[in-house]
Amino acid sequence: MGKLVVANNLTLTYENNPVIKSSNFTINSGDFVFLTGVSGSGKTTIIKSLYGELKPHSGNLRIGEFNLFNISKSKLSTLRKHLGIVFQDFKLIPEWNILKNVMLPLLIAGVNKNEAEQRAMEYLSRVKLSHKADKFPAELSGGEQQRAAIARATIHNPVMILADEPISGLDEYSASLVMDLFIKANQKGITIVIASHSIPTEFSINFRQLHIEKGKIYELA
Amino acid sequence: MSSLKSHFTLILALISILFSIFLFKTFSQILYKYKQNIIDNYSIVIVSTKQLSPNDVDNLGTLKQININNELKKLKQKYPNIDFSNITLPYFYKLKLNTLPSPKELENIKNELLNKPFIKKVMTKSSAQTKIYNLLMLLEIITKTFMYLIGILGFLLILKQLEVWKLLHNERMYIMELFGAPFWFRGAALFKIAFIDSLISLIITFILIIFVTNLTIFQKVINDLGINYQIDYLKDFGLLFVISFIISFISSILVVIGKK
Ligand SMILES: Nc1ncnc2c1ncn2[C@@H]1O[C@H](COP(=O)(O)OP(=O)(O)O)[C@@H](O)[C@H]1O
Numbered sequence A: 001m002g003k004l005v006v007a008n009n010l011t012l013t014y015e016n017n018p019v020i021k022s023s024n025f026t027i028n029s030g031d032f033v034f035l036t037g038v039s040g041s042g043k044t045t046i047i048k049s050l051y052g053e054l055k056p057h058s059g060n061l062r063i064g065e066f067n068l069f070n071i072s073k074s075k076l077s078t079l080r081k082h083l084g085i086v087f088q089d090f091k092l093i094p095e096w097n098i099l100k101n102v103m104l105p106l107l108i109a110g111v112n113k114n115e116a117e118q119r120a121m122e123y124l125s126r127v128k129l130s131h132k133a134d135k136f137p138a139e140l141s142g143g144e145q146q147r148a149a150i151a152r153a154t155i156h157n158p159v160m161i162l163a164d165e166p167i168s169g170l171d172e173y174s175a176s177l178v179m180d181l182f183i184k185a186n187q188k189g190i191t192i193v194i195a196s197h198s199i200p201t202e203f204s205i206n207f208r209q210l211h212i213e214k215g216k217i218y219e220l221a
Numbered sequence B: 001m002s003s004l005k006s007h008f009t010l011i012l013a014l015i016s017i018l019f020s021i022f023l024f025k026t027f028s029q030i031l032y033k034y035k036q037n038i039i040d041n042y043s044i045v046i047v048s049t050k051q052l053s054p055n056d057v058d059n060l061g062t063l064k065q066i067n068i069n070n071e072l073k074k075l076k077q078k079y080p081n082i083d084f085s086n087i088t089l090p091y092f093y094k095l096k097l098n099t100l101p102s103p104k105e106l107e108n109i110k111n112e113l114l115n116k117p118f119i120k121k122v123m124t125k126s127s128a129q130t131k132i133y134n135l136l137m138l139l140e141i142i143t144k145t146f147m148y149l150i151g152i153l154g155f156l157l158i159l160k161q162l163e164v165w166k167l168l169h170n171e172r173m174y175i176m177e178l179f180g181a182p183f184w185f186r187g188a189a190l191f192k193i194a195f196i197d198s199l200i201s202l203i204i205t206f207i208l209i210i211f212v213t214n215l216t217i218f219q220k221v222i223n224d225l226g227i228n229y230q231i232d233y234l235k236d237f238g239l240l241f242v243i244s245f246i247i248s249f250i251s252s253i254l255v256v257i258g259k260k
C-alpha cells in the first residue's frame, strides 16, 4: 500500500497558538482511519490542514504529489476535486436544493447535468433521502443534512474522504446508514479519515486509530 | 433565486450612469455643432488702407475681401459730379475667426487690430448668438457637474451592490471552492446576474433615450439652434452596450475574487 498522507514534524497553529505540535503520522491508500481525541484536541484542525484550509506552521505535510506547505491555488483546486469532505457543520449550499447540493462535485468535474442528476438521485437513495431531493437544507433535520453531506462527499469517487464527526449527533439508524456508506466506499479502495471523539462499537472492519493528546498524535493498536 | 431587490440596485446604477453618459455625449456634440455654426456665420469687418494678408491680422482667421464695386456704382450714380477716380478708397475685408471669442476676447482682438497703422476701422457685432453660446456654456458646466454627480452616485450604488452580492453569494462560492471549483464555476451565477442586469439596464436606457430624443421639446431646441444634428443611435447604443457590460462584469469579478 502506497503512502497517501505523510506528516513530518507537523505543527499546526492558530495565530501562533500551537494545536498540533511537531507530530508525525502517515495514512496509506485504502486505510480506514479514525482520528480520535477529546473535544478541542485538534481533530478538526488536522482535517482542515488535510484539505488545505489551514497551512502548516512548520514541518511537512504531503498528500500524494501535493506539498501542502506551499501549494498553489490551482493545485489546491485539483487536490480538492479528489477529496470528499464532510464538514462538521455540513456546509450545504443554503439556496440550492438537496439534489443540486449532492450534484456539486460532479458539476465541478464537468459531468453533464442529466447524468449528475441521476447519480445524485442514486446516492440520495443510498442515504434514504430520495424523498427530500427537492427540499432545501434548512428544511432538513440535522441528521438528514449530515446524510446529504455524506452523499455529496462520496458521489465523485474521491481518492480520500475526510469526515469531521460524521456520526455524532446522529440517531442509531442514521449512524449505521452513514457508517455503511463509508465501509462500502472503503471497499472500493477509497481512503477514509473520520474524526470522531469515539469509535462506534460493533465495528467490524479493520481500521487504524490515530489519537490526539496534548498536541501529539499517537497510533493506537 | 435572487430577489428583485438585489437586481434593482445594479440596474438603477447602470441606468443612471448610462443615461448620463448619453446626455453628456449628446450635449457636448450639440454644443460643438452650435459653436461651429456660430463661427461659420460670425465675422468681423475690417477697413484697411492697404491690401491685407493673413499675417497682417496675426493669423486670427481667414480674410475675404468685400467687393465694393456695386456700392461704388451706386454712389457714382447718386453723386455724378464727384470724380471718384481721385479718391483712394480703402479696402474692406471680412475676417472669419478660427475660434469663437468671448465678448471680452473680442474687445481685445478689436483693440489689437486697431493698433495696426493700416487698419482704420474694425466693426464687430455683439451677436445674439454669442449670448446664447455663453448661456449654453453655463448650462454645460451645470449639466456636466450634475452628470459627474450622477456618475459618482452610480458608482456608490455599485459599491453597495457589491456588498449585497458578497452577502448573498459568498457562502456558496466558499463551499464551491472547498470542493475545488474553478473561478468561472464559482462566479457563474454572479456572471449570469451581471449579464441579465446589464441587458435590462440597457433596454430601459435605450427606451429612455428614444423617448427623450423624440420629445417635441428636444426636437424644437435643436431646430431653434439652427443646427443639423442627427443622433447616431446605433453608435451610441453600441458604446453604452460595451460600457454596461464592462461595468457589471468588473463588479461581479471583483466579488468573486474578493470573497472570504
Ligand atoms: N479558527 C480558530 N482560531 C483560533 N483557535 C481555534 C480555531 N479553531 C479551533 N481553535 C482552537 O484549536 C483547538 C482545537 O480545535 P479543534 O481542532 O476544533 O478541536 P476538535 O475538533 O478536536 O474538537 C481548540 O483549542 C480551539 O479552541
Ligand SMILES: [Mg+2]
Pocket: A043, A044, A045, A088, A164, A165
Ligand atoms: Mg471538531
